[in-house]
Amino acid sequence: MTAAETRTWSLNEPVRDDYLVFGRPQLLDAEIDEMMATLRSGWIGTGPKVARFQEAFRSYTGAGHAVAVSSCTAALHLAMIAIGIEPGDEVIVPSMTFAATANVVVHAGGRPVLADVRRDTMCLDPDDTARRITSRTRAIIPVHFAGRCCEMNALMELARHHDLKVIEDCAHAIETLDGERHAGTIGDIGAFSFYVTKNVVTGEGGMVTTANQQWAGRIRTLALHGMSADAWKRFSDQGFKQYEIVEAGFKYNLTDMQAALGIHQLARVEENLLRRRAIWARYDAAFADLPVFLPAPEQAGTRHARHLYTPLLDIERLRADRDEVQMALHRQRIGTGVHYRAVHLNPFYRDKYGYARGDLPAAEWISDRTLSLPMSPALSDQDVDDVIFATRRTLEHFAK
Numbered sequence: 001m002t003a004a005e006t007r008t009w010s011l012n013e014p015v016r017d018d019y020l021v022f023g024r025p026q027l028l029d030a031e032i033d034e035m036m037a038t039l040r041s042g043w044i045g046t047g048p049k050v051a052r053f054q055e056a057f058r059s060y061t062g063a064g065h066a067v068a069v070s071s072c073t074a075a076l077h078l079a080m081i082a083i084g085i086e087p088g089d090e091v092i093v094p095s096m097t098f099a100a101t102a103n104v105v106v107h108a109g110g111r112p113v114l115a116d117v118r119r120d121t122m123c124l125d126p127d128d129t130a131r132r133i134t135s136r137t138r139a140i141i142p143v144h145f146a147g148r149c150c151e152m153n154a155l156m157e158l159a160r161h162h163d164l165k166v167i168e169d170c171a172h173a174i175e176t177l178d179g180e181r182h183a184g185t186i187g188d189i190g191a192f193s194f195y196v197t198k199n200v201v202t203g204e205g206g207m208v209t210t211a212n213q214q215w216a217g218r219i220r221t222l223a224l225h226g227m228s229a230d231a232w233k234r235f236s237d238q239g240f241k242q243y244e245i246v247e248a249g250f251k252y253n254l255t256d257m258q259a260a261l262g263i264h265q266l267a268r269v270e271e272n273l274l275r276r277r278a279i280w281a282r283y284d285a286a287f288a289d290l291p292v293f294l295p296a297p298e299q300a301g302t303r304h305a306r307h308l309y310t311p312l313l314d315i316e317r318l319r320a321d322r323d324e325v326q327m328a329l330h331r332q333r334i335g336t337g338v339h340y341r342a343v344h345l346n347p348f349y350r351d352k353y354g355y356a357r358g359d360l361p362a363a364e365w366i367s368d369r370t371l372s373l374p375m376s377p378a379l380s381d382q383d384v385d386d387v388i389f390a391t392r393r394t395l396e397h398f399a400k
């Protein structure tokens with residue numbers, strides 16, 4: 001074999017026996033036992049465990065109110081309704097996010113106006129946001145990307161000046177702090193996710209946080225068909241409760257089975273952050289000399305939740321694009337993610353709102369280069385070694 005052939009051959013050789021799934025959750029006995037107890041109790045729907053999880057989350061974040069819902073998408077959708085988004089209203093959303101952040105604006109009848117992010121932080125750029133404000137703008141949805149706090153002072157100032165609401169997409173940001181304040185308590189409403197890959201996992205699940213009691217009450221009602229207060233108790237041992245439909249609501253409630261997981265996941269989130277930081281530091285040290293741009297350091301005065309580790313491939317110095325690098329890692333049995341393809345490059349947004357490549361340069365720059373490596377407290381030291389070995393081998397192979 002020639003030297004080149006040897007290198008190609010080694011690149012297809014798995015670095016481990018089992019496939020390292022991206023975003024594997026850490027599920028331990030505490031939540032498994034609680035889940036079993038929930039099943040045995042016979043009350044598996046929305047009930048006392050949801051109430052306990054809500055209160056634990058409210059207390060953890062310091063929010064005035066916390067309302068558990070079935071997903072972060074549901075949380076964002078209900079937030080749009082609570083703040084009164086109506087047809088014709090514009091909501092500014094970063095293009096570097098999961099599509100759900102923009103989709104919910106469409107669901108509420110509004111128009112998502114995609115804005116650019118900063119190349120280094122990947123968070124909404126306040127200057128670009130300011131340029132996109134019109135007389136129809138009603139709200140901004142900053143996304144605390146990968147767990148990094150957005151520039152909330154600048155965004156809040158902008159919002160107050162133009163009388164806009166701020167809905168924080170905290171899907172990555174359960175542990176995120178800006179000074180003493182938790183993400184999700186800085187703007188008007190926070191929306192959190194407990195999807196399988198997130199830092200707290202309930203299978204599917206979400207939470208709304210807000211200081212506004214009226215919105216919290218309306219969101220609680222809208223999340224369960226629009227039924228009058230405490231409708232979930234209607235079949236409890238306190239006897240059948242009559243209810244009324246006060247609004248055409250949704251089926252967005254969390255269940256006690258899910259909350260059983262969430263209660264114990266949340267209790268471990270601070271301890272897990274230490275493990276996430278240690279993995280992060282090992283990746284930073286291992287990849288410093290490779291053709292990649294490492295994630296920017298944590299901003300002073302903030303706390304990064306270390307949800308995603310997203311180096312950007314320096315594709316000008318590689319003989320492969322991001323998808324080829326990702327495929328090579330897959331063949332070595334390392335699962336990775338892409339967070340994200342810029343929203344405006346997706347056919348629906350491109351065709352319906354007329355976006356094109358070139359419109360949001362920083363989001364596109366990230367979109368073409370970003371690769372998310374496994375980042376979870378469920379990773380063993382050997383798992384981390386395998387990721388480092390495969391990533392180094394792959395990028396050295398493709399380096400120009």
Ligand SMILES: *Cc1c(COP(=O)(O)O)cnc(C)c1O
Binds near residue numbers: 205
């Ligand atoms: C995961 C995610 C969502 C959606 O969360 P679900 O709980 O799956 O609905 C929204 N925004 C961002 C940034 C996300 O990463």
